[in-house]
Amino acid sequence: MHIIEEIKKNELISNPSEIQKICLDKLKLNPLPNIKSEYWRLSNKSKFSSFLDHSNKNKESKVNLPYKKASQNIIRLIIGENNSINIEKENYSIKKLKEIEIVDYIKKNVSNSDHNDHWSDLLNHCLSSKENILGLNISGNKIPPLEIFSASSPDSLNAKTLILFFEKNSKVDLIQINLGNKNSSLSQSTYLCLEENTLVNHGVVSYGESKSNLLNSLNVIQKTNSEYSLGSLHFKFNYARFEIRINQLDGNAKTNIKGIQITKNNDQIATYTTMQFNGPNGFLDQINKSLADDKSHAVFEGSIIVPKIAQKTDASQLSRNLLLSRHAKIDTKPQLEIIADDVKCKHGATISQLNEEELFYMRSRGLTLAEASKLQLSSYIQEIISSIPISKDRWDLLDKILKEN
Amino acid sequence: MVSENLVKDVVSEPYKYGFVTDIETEKISKGLNEDTIRLISEKKEEPKYLLNFRLNAFRKWQKMKEPNWADLGYKKIDYQDIIYYSAPKQKEKISSLDEVDPKLLETFDKLGIPLTEQKKLTNVAVDAVFDSVSIATTFRKELAEHGVIFCSISEAVKDYSHLIEKYLGSVVPANDNYFAALNSAVFSDGSFVYIPKGVKCPMDLSSYFRINSGDSGQFERTLIIAEEYSSVSYLEGCTAPMFDTNTLHAAVVELIALDDASIKYSTVQNWYAGNEEGVGGIFNFVTKRGKCLGKRSKISWSQVETGSAITWKYPSCLLLGEESVGEFYSVALTNNLQQADTGTKMIHIGPRTKSTIVSKGISAGSSVNSYRGLVKMGSKATGSRNYSQCDSMLIGDQAAANTFPYIQSQQPNSEIEHEASTCRISEDQLFYLQSRGIEFEEAVSMMVSGFCRDVFNQLPMEFAAEADKLLALKLEGSVG
Secondary structure, eight states: OHHHHHHHHTOSOSSOOHHHHHHHHHHHHSOSOOTTSTTTTTSOHHHHHHHTTSOBOSSOOOOOOSSOOOSSSOEEEETTTOOOOEEEOSSEEEEEOOHHHHHHHHHHHHHTOOTTTTHHHHHHHHHOOGGGEEEEEEEESOOOOEEEEEEOOTTSEEEEEEEEEEOTTOEEEEEEEEEOOTTOEEEEEEEEEEOTTOEEEEEEEEEOOTTOEEEEEEEEEEOTTOEEEEEEEEESOSEEEEEEEEEESSSOOEEEEEEEEEEOTTOEEEEEEEEEEOSSSOEEEEEEEEEEOTTOEEEEEEEEEEOTTOTTOEEEEEEEEEEOSTTOEEEEEEEEEEOOSSOEEEEEEEEEOSOHHHHHHHHHTTOOHHHHHHHHHHHHHHHHHTTSTTOTTTOOHHHHHHHHO | OHHHHHHHHHHOOOOTTOOOOOOOEEEOOSOOSHHHHHHHHHHTTOOHHHHHHHHHHHHHHHHOOOOOTTOOOOOOOOGGGSBSOEEEOOOSOOSSGGGSOHHHHHHHHHTTOOOSGGGGGGOEEEEEEETTEEEEEOSHHHHHHTTOEEEEHHHHHHHOHHHHHHHTTSSSOTTSSHHHHHHHHHOOBOEEEEEOTTOBOSSEEEEEEEOOOSSBOBOBEEEEEEOTTOEEEEEEEEEOOOOSSEEEEOOEEEEEEOTTOEEEEEEEEOOOOOOTTOOSEEEEEEEEEEEEOSTTOEEEEEEEEOOOSEEEEOOEEEEOSTTOEEEEEEEEEEOTTOEEEEOOEEEEOSTTOEEEEEEEEEEOTTOEEEEEEEEEEOTTOTTOEEEEEEEEEEOSSSOEEEEEEEEEEOOTTOEEEEEEEEEEOOHHHHHHHHHTTOOHHHHHHHHHHHHHHHHHTTSOHHHHHHHHHHHHHHHTTTOO
């Protein structure tokens, strides 16, 4: 826990920025989250400490992108490399946020954040230097798809922060790719603010290499009549933790979440979602899938909070899990906390294996067991992957996963 | 919102069992230390192993911390301000019910419990527990003819010491949790049931718990052993008078089912829940657990929880034997400022084990009603299955309904399904029923009763009626 020692001794950063200073002060007294708390108790302790074992490097080697920039009309950004973007077109504009705006925003978020629940963000802000914070203001409805990368360099811990403000009536397809390098840790914090009438299709694809770790935190604020759809995929990480916090500020908003995590070998991948309805007529449709093989461990904890003000909320949450090996482990906890009485809330969870009848059917039609299993897995995964925007042609995600398996 | 107010009125029906029986009692002084435990053990003339069991539990309890994970808000319990032993004074040894203090019989009569043997028609054997001691057990002779042992646990300690020594604490160890450790240290009485091999218990057994004194806690312990190929249905009821103070009730129930045995354990819990401002009421911290030790054994919990200021209760099944079955059916109703955190734990250890969970929560007033349940598939539980269903009904916009299912699986060849939903008594449905000439109160009752049907169907006949009546009391006012 190299980083924690440095935080304690005040040696982490020689010349901290204002935000770094605030967050360091917050963490100094109590640098680690309470591992006995509900939010952290399932985290594998040795894996978590391996996340913190690398030293923090702000200057990293150039990111080796898996796909060359195609001729397609896609805006590609790499956090930490080309942050100076300023596009002003007839139908849309993408402008860099001013530094003061970024500082104010993070300061506001940090000031009322709980130590345990927002620990990942606090750590991120301690570590991420000015160059590694990308803040954009996006408006318009004919915006070309955005592709935003963040990556860690080998043998180090990198922190990247992304802040996106979507102006009223904007409409965006956005894909975020988190790449883990060998023996590295990546801390990614993302903030999305959706103004009224915005429509955001957000895809998050995270994959690593051997012994890479990820702490991915996503905070979304939705104003009225906004619609936010998330499709996420996490695989090939020694340790990954994906925290999603969505707040429908005044209700009357729509949220769709589809996520999948695929664990193999000795991996642990966990997804924690918190859905807060703070106004009436909110809508949520969530499905989270896990696929656990070998000796791996997949975790899902989802909570839906419906206070008194959020009448007529319609929320459903489904956790579907496939356990493929005798030594793998799945933990799932979809929870509801409801006070408003005129609501429709339901959740469900299943843990099972591949459907034997379906396998039998396919085999009776001449497919081998391996082919039949692959076919069933691909349909299981496809449901989620199909909701990740702009992935279809450029990212052969399904092939990639099936090859790995 | 006329109808909403009406629903609220209907829900707040006064507690009918809140009277106090004025009877001379023997109490020991307040406080808890090793001497208190020695005193209780001495009063009950217990053998040495039991005293050691108690002292061992007490020492462990002292090192434990009161659990706070359930997020229940209650003022700190002062464990030194509780009387740990209180018993109605009576003559040395009673040979028949005629010698029982008529006041006591009257109390149970008032509660509708048939202690006098003329009421044989009901065909239920009752063990009545008043504060810390069991005052009477009916139908003992008839049961003995079948080899069934049904008596208070203090008698069992004297007469069937080998069984107690073998099984006490084998399902809920003394250091299992804070309240179980406290109970193991100071338990005063409770029921003991032993069903021999191959016997189907000829009648339902029941125990009735009554707290009468305001400053004493009730710590009873129930132990049920079902030998191979036997079966039993056991009912449990509870009430308490209305006091402004909070009374602690920390019970432990242990069930053991051997090969092909089946135990059905039903509870109708109607402790005093405190008044509208949340003053008084019972703190109900109970550990109930069954061990399906044998092959094809079955343990079924059904419960109707309507009382207590605070309920903290998770009747569980350890499914060890091959093809053993665990069931949990629950209705929990909370009103005013009541808080209930209840659910179950189904721990699948043996292969091809099955479990079913059906939980219905109704929250009214400003109450908090949470379902908290664990389903765990161990690595050897091949071919096991679980199905859980948790439904909540909300009445009014101040009540909270929470669901916290914990699901863990380490066995690919097993299936777990969980579903939960939330609903309310909708105005449309009420309007429809009323337009068909059904009174408002009856319409509400029909809807609540329909909501709880899956669980009521699982209750034994005698209890189903009582449960319906109880919900009627809490929900329907005069209509029943």
